[in-house]
Amino acid sequence: MRQVEQPIPAPVAVGIGHVHLRVADLDRAVAFYRDVLGLTLNAYGPELGVPGAAFLAAGGYDHHVGLNTWESEGGTPPPPGHTGLYHLAIARRKLRRRAVTRAKYRRWSSP
DSSP states (O other): OOOSSOOOOOOTTOOOOOEEEEOSOHHHHHHIIIIITOOEEEEEHHHHTOTTEEEEESTTOSOSEEEEOTTTTTOOOOOTTSOOOOOOOOOOOSHHHHHHHHHHHHHHHOO
């Protein structure tokens, strides 16, 4: 790839505005981001005539996380050696909030 000019490195504290994720089960994904991570469900597509989509956020933003099942409903995780999202980090600044989130995740993920 040809580089036109020398890039300026992003600062260490840079953040990502939002992410869109293809998910296999919209309701399960909404439950995780809303009930475990504490994001607010701002728009649930099936109730708005947009099947298979949902938008969640924190702090009054319209959406930090967009979820959809448009090409992935009922799908399975990619096998080893294939592309797919491996990791997404969401910063929780307060230790107590991190501990609460961990406890919610453990309850949510156990059978």
